[in-house]
Amino acid sequence: MSRVCSICGKGPISGNSVSHAHNKNRRRWMPNLQRVRSISSSGGTVRIDACTRCIRSGAVVKPLRQNP
Numbered sequence: 001m002s003r004v005c006s007i008c009g010k011g012p013i014s015g016n017s018v019s020h021a022h023n024k025n026r027r028r029w030m031p032n033l034q035r036v037r038s039i040s041s042s043g044g045t046v047r048i049d050a051c052t053r054c055i056r057s058g059a060v061v062k063p064l065r066q067n068p
Contacts, residue, residue: 034052035048
């Protein structure tokens with residue numbers, strides 16, 4: 001998985017982890033990606049990696065669930 005949102009392009013960012021003694025270590029903040037089913041432009045369903053902000057804002061259009 002490429003760790004990049006399919007909708008907004010959000011990816012990992014880097015920075016420093018700073019201790020109480022002000023020691024600095026490099027670290028990465030990963031986006032909260034979820035693998036969800038979405039409706040594609042052709043009308044079918046496709047699985048995409050979307051960040052939770054895109055899912056919550058409604059940028060991901062989910063297909064209707066089929067009840068048996």
